[in-house]
Amino acid sequence: MSCYFWDITLVTVTDDQTPFLHEKINGKSIWRVVFDNVVLPGRVQDTASGETHLRKFEVFLDPATGQLLKIISKSDVIDTNIAPEPPAERAEQELRLGGQMYHAFLSQSNVLNFLDACNACRGRAATARQISALLVMFSQINYKGYEQPKPIWDITLRGIPPHILPAPRNAPELPLYLSNYEREVIDAATGKMLFSTNIPSVEPRK
Secondary structure (H helix, E strand, C coil): CCCEEEEEEEEECCCCCCCCCHHHCCCCEEEEEEEEEEECCCCCECCCCCCECEEEEEEEECCCCCCEEEEEEECCCCCCCCCCCCCHHHHHHHHHHCCEEEEEECCCCCCCCHHHHHHCCCCCHHHCCEEEEEEEEEEEEECCEECCCEEEEEEEEECCCCCCCCCCCCCCCCCHHHCCEEEEEEECCCCCEEEEECCCCCCCCC
């Protein structure tokens, strides 16, 4: 990965929607470190549109602990088929219904780095127009209750080439905003892809 360091600023975030953990961000003074001209391994240029996948990443850090709070990358290309991030309250409800929970931002350092986590997304990260990544302690529910929390990378990809699934006869066509995103959950200790999902769900722009 090549990049050009651009800026570091102390900012106050007021509209973060991270499920379970947004109160650790909103209203707090946190560091925003911006890296420009970042190239992720994979497809560098979209041969159909000619779009070059050079990225600007915003990395948010807790100034007291140095913990990573969030990594965000958004394309300059306007894509009306990318649905906005769901509100934290609704996202939490859907994650709980799916037996998933974030417990804390990760305080460990000996884990998979962000670049390798993107590589674990089966090449999908290089094609996404928006990337949002969290490094958190996470647990899932099983027949005994919630398992012990473990470190994961939670990477949401938006504006990716949609999955084409066979539809039942006479079924309405699936809106693009429901098929051009996915959330990848990767074990931050082993680098193993745990699962891919479209929960929490999104809603179209109004």
